[in-house]
Amino acid sequence: MNKEYDVIVVGAGPGGCSAAICLARRGCDVLLLEKEQFPRGKVCGDGISPPALETLDRLGILPEIIGKSPWKIDGLVISSPAGQAVTASFSHLKGPFPFGLVMPRREFDFLVLQQARKYSNIEILENWEVKDFIDQNGSVRGVKAQSDGRKGEFLAKFLVGADGAYSVVARKTVSREKKFQQGAFGIRAYFKGVKGLTHQSEIHCDRAILPGYGWVFPTGEDSANVGVGIASRHLKENNIRNLFQTFVEGTPFVKERLRGARMVENSLQGGPIPLGSFFRRRSRKNVLLVGDAGGFTDVLTGEGIYFALRSGECAAEAIHSALKSPEEMEKVGRIYEGLWRNALRSREFLFGSFVQRLIVREFFLNRNIARALKKPSMALNLASILCHQKTKMGLLF
Numbered sequence: 001m002n003k004e005y006d007v008i009v010v011g012a013g014p015g016g017c018s019a020a021i022c023l024a025r026r027g028c029d030v031l032l033l034e035k036e037q038f039p040r041g042k043v044c045g046d047g048i049s050p051p052a053l054e055t056l057d058r059l060g061i062l063p064e065i066i067g068k069s070p071w072k073i074d075g076l077v078i079s080s081p082a083g084q085a086v087t088a089s090f091s092h093l094k095g096p097f098p099f100g101l102v103m104p105r106r107e108f109d110f111l112v113l114q115q116a117r118k119y120s121n122i123e124i125l126e127n128w129e130v131k132d133f134i135d136q137n138g139s140v141r142g143v144k145a146q147s148d149g150r151k152g153e154f155l156a157k158f159l160v161g162a163d164g165a166y167s168v169v170a171r172k173t174v175s176r177e178k179k180f181q182q183g184a185f186g187i188r189a190y191f192k193g194v195k196g197l198t199h200q201s202e203i204h205c206d207r208a209i210l211p212g213y214g215w216v217f218p219t220g221e222d223s224a225n226v227g228v229g230i231a232s233r234h235l236k237e238n239n240i241r242n243l244f245q246t247f248v249e250g251t252p253f254v255k256e257r258l259r260g261a262r263m264v265e266n267s268l269q270g271g272p273i274p275l276g277s278f279f280r281r282r283s284r285k286n287v288l289l290v291g292d293a294g295g296f297t298d299v300l301t302g303e304g305i306y307f308a309l310r311s312g313e314c315a316a317e318a319i320h321s322a323l324k325s326p327e328e329m330e331k332v333g334r335i336y337e338g339l340w341r342n343a344l345r346s347r348e349f350l351f352g353s354f355v356q357r358l359i360v361r362e363f364f365l366n367r368n369i370a371r372a373l374k375k376p377s378m379a380l381n382l383a384s385i386l387c388h389q390k391t392k393m394g395l396l397f
């Protein structure tokens with residue numbers, strides 16, 4: 001007879017580890033299944049925002065991360081198609097961490113998983129890929145997984161899908177409907193020998209790559225994660241590799257500084273960014289989706305680490321309250337929907353997608369950045385909006 005866990009978490013990225021740690025702290029018996037062996041890479045800009053640091057602090061991981069001396073970020077430079085650049089400083093942000101970090105995901109995710117290993121009630125199985133689900137009266141009773149040709153079945157009362165943008169949990173158990181889903185795609189590479197890097201991350205909305213945008217996120221004094229992202233609806237008429245090439249070779253803010261720099265071999269890789277949707281369903285019966293599996297990323301920037309960590313916390317809270325009283329078991333999905341909508345301000349997904357469609361236009365970008373240069377309070381506002389402390393609607397006025 002197979003052991004029954006309280007919860008199976010599929011995927012050990014930031015979303016899965018956050019859920020597992022929060023569940024373990026509440027005394028739940030957790031199985032964390034991960035198809036890769038860590039440390040493993042993940043295509044990302046590697047930017048960890050101030051709100052993400054608050055969540056990492058709650059999870060007890062921040063000291064270890066800071067201990068590795070990642071590159072500290074004290075603001076964001078945003079440049080317009082007209083060539084003007086404004087700095088949105090983080091110094092005035094509310095909260096204990098008015099700064100961000102850049103840390104390659106291979107290192108960051110490994111540290112987060114190491115934290116999960118500290119809990120004896122989290123069993124971690126790496127190299128185990130979840131392929132299918134065990135159904136019982138319309139609810140998920142467990143998962144079917146494979147590892148190097150071996151097959152295994154694992155049972156649990158609840159399932160958390162934290163298996164990223166291509167989530168098998170989402171596809172097979174929750175979001176069979178496709179409507180209202182929206183996405184973006186990003187591509188990045190690591191460069192060494194980059195000139196003129198500071199403690200500011202950079203976002204460049206160059207005319208040549210609109211409606212996409214490019215970023216330079218410093219990972220050290222002369223090394224950076226450089227990439228471009230674009231909403232998937234524009235991908236038909238834009239080849240993302242060409243956009244990347246245009247960005248690194250043609251963008252005034254970037255090309256001089258990359259001249260003579262070396263792209264790290266095999267580091268040019270792309271991946272989907274499932275932009276947050278107000279409408280999308282993140283739960284079904286005893287299954288909850290967190291992070292990219294649930295389509296939780298910021299609709300303007302594609303930031304997803306904070307959303308993965310935070311939705312993991314919400315899923316753990318919902319499951320814990322359902323486990324406490326049997327009559328709540330049925331309501332776990334509803335509890336979770338309420339918690340994440342409140343914590344992640346779900347209306348911002350709605351406003352954000354509206355704002356995003358307007359803001360990627362040259363006129364808006366030029367106007368807003370020119371105005372922010374004249375009015376310092378607007379630049380401060382920009383940082384608050386990007387760090388989820390103010391509504392995105394503020395970008396339109």
Ligand SMILES: Cc1cc2nc3c(=O)[nH]c(=O)nc-3n(C[C@H](O)[C@H](O)[C@H](O)COP(=O)(O)OP(=O)(O)OC[C@H]3O[C@@H](n4cnc5c(N)ncnc54)[C@H](O)[C@@H]3O)c2cc1C
Nearest residue numbers: 011013014015035045046047130164186271291292304305
């Ligand atoms: C180009 C690009 C740039 C980005 N830049 C940033 C940025 O700078 N800052 C930021 O905050 N966000 C950024 N994001 C978004 C961010 O990378 C994601 O939102 C974040 O990784 C989501 O975390 P997660 O835990 O939900 O999923 P993931 O980090 O994808 O982890 C999912 C895990 O599940 C495992 N898994 C998958 N399928 C299975 C299975 N069947 N069985 C078992 N395990 C499985 C995977 O191996 C993986 O370890 C970027 C994304 C892209 C594509």
